[in-house]
Structures are given as C-alpha cells and as structure tokens.
Amino acid sequence: MISQNSRESSVEILRLNSVVDMINIDFDDETLTGTHSSDPLRHAFSRKKSAHAGMAGAPVPFPDIQRTVTEALSIRAPENKNRCLYIHIPFCRVRCTYCNFFQNASSQQLVDSYFAALLQELEWKASFAWSQSAPFQAVYIGGGTPSDLSPQQIRQLAQHIKRLYPLAPDCEITLEGRLNRFDNEKFEHALEGGINRFSFGVQSFDTTVRKAARRLDSRDYLLARISALTGYNAAPIVLDLLYGLPMQTLDIWHDDLRDYLASGADGVDLYQLIEMPGIPLEKKVAQGKLPPAGSTQLKATMYETGSIFMARHHQKKLSINHWASTNRERSLYNSLAKTSADVLPVGAGAGGHLAGLQLMQFRKLEDYMQAIGNRQFPMGMIFRETPAAGIFAEIKSGMDQGVLSRLRLDEAAGRDLFARLMPLFQVWQENGLVSIEGDYLTLTLAGQFWAVNLAQGMIDVMSSGARPQHAPGGMKVPVSG
Ligand SMILES: C[S@@+](CC[C@H](N)C(=O)[O-])C[C@H]1O[C@@H](n2cnc3c(N)ncnc32)[C@H](O)[C@@H]1O
Ligand code: SF4
Known part of the structure; x- marks a missing residue:
C-alpha cells in the first residue's frame, strides 16, 4: 500500500516534471533574451523589470x-x-x-x-x-x-x-x-x-x-x-x-x-x-x-x-x-531570505513564508491591531506556494550571488533543468549577460546589473507549468527584507 507521504511526494515529482517539461522560450522576446548590443550593461534591456523576481501561488480563500x-x-x-x-x-x-x-x-x-x-x-x-x-x-x-x-x-x-x-x-x-x-x-x-x-x-x-x-x-x-x-x-x-x-x-x-x-x-x-x-x-x-x-x-x-x-x-x-x-x-x-529558508513574519505589513505558504500580514494598522486583540492571525492574504517554489528560490539566490550552479539547480528540480535552460543561457551569453563555464552560469557585470530581469525571465519560461490552478496571473507577494 502506498503511504500518504509517498503519494504526496509522487504528486510533487509529477508537478516538478511538468514545470521542466513545459519550459517555453520565446527567442523573439527581447524582454527575455535581452538585446544584442556592444554595450549590454547599458542597453541589454530598457529597464529593470521589478525590485525582486517572483511569482505568487494559489490564494487560500479568506475564511480558511x-x-x-x-x-x-x-x-x-x-x-x-x-x-x-x-x-x-x-x-x-x-x-x-x-x-x-x-x-x-x-x-x-x-x-x-x-x-x-x-x-x-x-x-x-x-x-x-x-x-x-x-x-x-x-x-x-x-x-x-x-x-x-x-x-x-x-x-x-x-x-x-x-x-x-x-x-x-x-x-x-x-x-x-x-x-x-x-x-x-x-x-x-x-x-x-x-x-x-x-x-x-x-x-x-x-x-x-x-x-x-x-x-x-x-x-x-x-x-x-x-x-x-x-x-x-x-x-x-x-x-x-x-x-x-x-x-x-x-x-x-x-x-x-x-x-x-x-x-x-x-x-x-x-x-x-x-x-x-x-x-x-x-x-x-x-x-x-x-x-x-x-x-x-x-x-x-x-x-x-x-x-x-x-x-x-x-x-x-x-x-x-x-x-x-x-x-x-x-x-x-x-x-x-533569498533562498527557500522559512521566514516567520511578525508585525503590520510583514511578509514571510513557511510550510509551503506565502504569508502577507495586514498593512492597515487598525486591521492589524484588531486581529491581535481578537487573537487572530493578522493576515489578509496567504498563498500556497507553487510546486516550483524551491526551483525559483534557487534561481533567485543564485542570481543574487552572481552564479547559478548546475548541481544545485538540478537538485532543486529533481531533473536536468540546467541543460533544459541551456538554449536561453546561450543567447544570454551571446548578448554579453552571462558566461557558461562548465557547470556554472556566471553573470557578467552587465548580467549582475540586470540580474532581476534574468531571474524573472527564467521564472517566466517555467511558469506555464508552475502556475497553480486558480492563481491570479502574475501577481507577486513581497517577502520582507
Ligand atoms: C525599507 S528602507 C528602511 C531604511 C530606513 N528607514 C532609512 O531611512 O534608511 C531599506 C532600504 O530600502 C532602500 N529603498 C527605499 N526605497 C527604495 C527605492 N525606491 N528603490 C530602491 N531601494 C529603495 C533604501 O536603500 C533603504 O535603506
Ligand atoms: S527610506 Fe526609511 S525613513 Fe525614508 S520613508 Fe523609507 S522607510 Fe521611511
């Protein structure tokens, strides 16, 4: 008989497989690939996509x-x-x-x-x-x-x-x-x-x-x-x-x-x-x-x-x-905070994530104080993390360090994700954003400046497989700090 735990982990593996299988790279999209230029630092993209890369999970209904x-x-x-x-x-x-x-x-x-x-x-x-x-x-x-x-x-x-x-x-x-x-x-x-x-x-x-x-x-x-x-x-x-x-x-x-x-x-x-x-x-x-x-x-x-x-x-x-x-x-x-480490949030407007949940506490002081007075969690929104949250955390922390490791990325995905993303890495290399050295993708100075765009790009090409049912498309949940 299959135990609940092993059933859950088989489902998890299936979901991760779908994330890797559904990678979809649009090489004509310069917001993904960057522009080929002699000065990628100043001209690879027109602007930084956002402050942090990310993707929301499925919202938990308010009564739950x-x-x-x-x-x-x-x-x-x-x-x-x-x-x-x-x-x-x-x-x-x-x-x-x-x-x-x-x-x-x-x-x-x-x-x-x-x-x-x-x-x-x-x-x-x-x-x-x-x-x-x-x-x-x-x-x-x-x-x-x-x-x-x-x-x-x-x-x-x-x-x-x-x-x-x-x-x-x-x-x-x-x-x-x-x-x-x-x-x-x-x-x-x-x-x-x-x-x-x-x-x-x-x-x-x-x-x-x-x-x-x-x-x-x-x-x-x-x-x-x-x-x-x-x-x-x-x-x-x-x-x-x-x-x-x-x-x-x-x-x-x-x-x-x-x-x-x-x-x-x-x-x-x-x-x-x-x-x-x-x-x-x-x-x-x-x-x-x-x-x-x-x-x-x-x-x-x-x-x-x-x-x-x-x-x-x-x-x-x-x-x-x-x-x-x-x-x-x-x-x-x-x-x-950029890895998959858990973060327990405390206070009005604090964000965190733990046990597969993304948590966002009330920002409005009255809502926060009232919830604490009633011994309720002061949370207006929580999301179940996408099956690929571990992969995305590995991408974000790697980009923050300026280097992505094949071993670590493949370990997070349970698959050959580094190889699957290689066509995108090669275009980025031609565009002066990264250099591929053995099992490492190292960001050039230009790549470091545009690191959030690169991280978001990788997350986006995996997102059709990663997006959980009923998730609000593209909505991001900030994690504090
Ligand atoms: C949340 S603030 C708190 C810092 C503190 N209250 C202060 O006055 O310096 C933390 C950091 O976020 C950065 N920050 C604030 N607004 C920013 C913006 N629009 N773009 C980029 N960084 C910003 C600043 O460098 C700031 O030190
Ligand atoms: S930089 Fe600091 S002091 Fe100034 S508004 Fe932001 S959080 Fe407040």
Whole structure:
C-alpha cells in the first residue's frame, strides 16, 4: 500500500516534471533574451523589470486563512531547514521622496500601542510547535524605521525575542533604521538587549542630494555618528547607498563611495533606485520641483563604478550588491531570505513564508491591531506556494550571488533543468549577460546589473507549468527584507 507521504511526494515529482517539461522560450522576446548590443550593461534591456523576481501561488480563500496558518504552525519545522524571524516596524517620522516602503507617519501614542500589540504577537507566535522546534539563524527588525523606537523599546524588543524564540548561538539579530537621532544611549540599549548587527540607510552622503530626498541630516553628522558607533567595536555597522537619485551625479556617486570607505563601516549595500508608481518623487518631478531621477544608462554606469570601486579597494563581495570591509559582516538574513529558508513574519505589513505558504500580514494598522486583540492571525492574504517554489528560490539566490550552479539547480528540480535552460543561457551569453563555464552560469557585470530581469525571465519560461490552478496571473507577494 502506498503511504500518504509517498503519494504526496509522487504528486510533487509529477508537478516538478511538468514545470521542466513545459519550459517555453520565446527567442523573439527581447524582454527575455535581452538585446544584442556592444554595450549590454547599458542597453541589454530598457529597464529593470521589478525590485525582486517572483511569482505568487494559489490564494487560500479568506475564511480558511486562520485554520490554515494554525495548522502550519502546529507542526514541527524540519530541523535541517534554515529559518528566520522578520519583525516589521511600519513607522517613519518623515517620508523620503523615493521610498516604496513608507506605511505610517509616527506618533508616540500610535507607536506605543503598536509596540504593545507586537510584543503580544511575538509571544503568541512563539507558543506554537513550529516556532519552538528548531533554531532560528537570523532575526531582522526592519521597517519603516525601527531605530526610531525608544532606547527602552529597542532593548525590550530584543530581550523579548531572545527569551521567547530558540535562536542559534550565532544568530544574526539586525536592527534597521537611520542614523538620525540614533544616539549612544540607543546603541547601548540595543547592544544590551542582544542586537548584534545594525543596518542604516544613508542613501547618499551628499547634503544637497539628501535634502532633495527629504533625508534629515548632513554629511558631517552621518560621518560623526558612524565613527562613534564603529568606535564601540561591538557589532557590524552596515550602510545602504542608493544610486540614481535626483541631483546625484556620477561625481557625487563617486564621493558617496569614498565616504563609505572612509567612514569605517563594516559593509555596504548598493541599491539601484526603483521608481514605483505613487512615490512622492513622481509628483515632485511632474511639478518641476525636482529634476528627474537618473536614467537607466546612468544607473548602469553607477553600478559599474561601484563594482570597480569595491574591487579596487579590496572589499569582500557578499552578493551582487553587497560588500563587506571586515569579517564581522555576514549579511546572513539578506542572503537566507533569498533562498527557500522559512521566514516567520511578525508585525503590520510583514511578509514571510513557511510550510509551503506565502504569508502577507495586514498593512492597515487598525486591521492589524484588531486581529491581535481578537487573537487572530493578522493576515489578509496567504498563498500556497507553487510546486516550483524551491526551483525559483534557487534561481533567485543564485542570481543574487552572481552564479547559478548546475548541481544545485538540478537538485532543486529533481531533473536536468540546467541543460533544459541551456538554449536561453546561450543567447544570454551571446548578448554579453552571462558566461557558461562548465557547470556554472556566471553573470557578467552587465548580467549582475540586470540580474532581476534574468531571474524573472527564467521564472517566466517555467511558469506555464508552475502556475497553480486558480492563481491570479502574475501577481507577486513581497517577502520582507
Ligand atoms: C525599507 S528602507 C528602511 C531604511 C530606513 N528607514 C532609512 O531611512 O534608511 C531599506 C532600504 O530600502 C532602500 N529603498 C527605499 N526605497 C527604495 C527605492 N525606491 N528603490 C530602491 N531601494 C529603495 C533604501 O536603500 C533603504 O535603506
Ligand atoms: S527610506 Fe526609511 S525613513 Fe525614508 S520613508 Fe523609507 S522607510 Fe521611511
């Protein structure tokens, strides 16, 4: 007699086979293949497809959400799978003109009542078998601006997490935010609580560019704060820089890179500015109050400049857009979140995935607070992951590292997927985006700049076989971080 488990795994294999068998490459579609040109970095595609590659699964009907999540959290997690905790603080004092992530303007009362609900949610979710059954490798407190919490709240939040969840001994616990008002008292409270990594959005050091983006501090203030925090010699201090902001010329970008190096920070992310519809920048440009953001070609040149700069200054490359200057920086959460590692979401607007489900928590504060008050999961939408979610995660994490391995891709697919995709890889190679070396597909500098398009392209050519029944075509679910 065939057991339930083996029946389920046979069905899984059949579904994966259909994903691989139904690969459909349209070689006339230049949004997939890229354009053949002498300058692929600047001209292979017209624009970046989206911030992240992805594909949604089948939505779980709203009345079934509570039961589905309860069941998922009531079983033990597989011990050999990496997992992370993501906690969202959806408040900012001021909205930056370029930002996609802004949710709520902060007011003390609102933040305090949200904070109380968040502690409750953490405590409740920790009580499930899934949460207690295996160690967490990374915790990320993101936003919004978690660094705007009070010193006591930051310490209490970290202590709460450490007390309630089984964290691996080397668990990375990151606090995200900005340097504005992040004084020594806050830093010391965070360290006391157990935060062991700090990620600050700087975006640009240039005071004029910063003012145009509604950033709050001057270059001198930022450099003084970074110097004070690295002076503790206690935890990695990592910075985000954006390229393509209005008024950020190539010379200013070069100064930004030099300022990062001189600041003594332990690492840096270089992010390309993505202009999502509805950001304040759009209106300001239309009204003539701000010059437009950098063109795709300028952004490509900025990426090239950044990449060359990092290599010249012997910065350690951790991914296609993240570098470390010291061994202290590991960037564990950022790399794990792009693999098939589970992510337990906590807080309004947090996203995650676990036990084959993609989870998106309520963004509206009232909905979130009401659900927590009623001891309900604060989730408006959840999706069952597509059968190919493991393959897609392997593609995304490979592209993020700048290299796809035949062994790993075929292992995720249970089939010869690397060989099946080879015709597409060959066109990309002719177009200067990748180089095929034995069992590895390595991204060229141009390929690294266009990595999200390449990842999305691979996902799209498999999608007719991967799309589950009743899935909303092309809808994406963001995963936090
Ligand atoms: C969610 S934000 C939180 C950071 C923090 N609140 C701050 O003010 O720096 C994390 C990072 O997302 C990046 N980001 C925000 N808007 C972006 C956009 N439109 N395109 C690309 N990256 C963006 C920024 O580099 C930012 O540091
Ligand atoms: S960049 Fe940070 S502070 Fe600015 S709006 Fe976005 S999340 Fe808020």
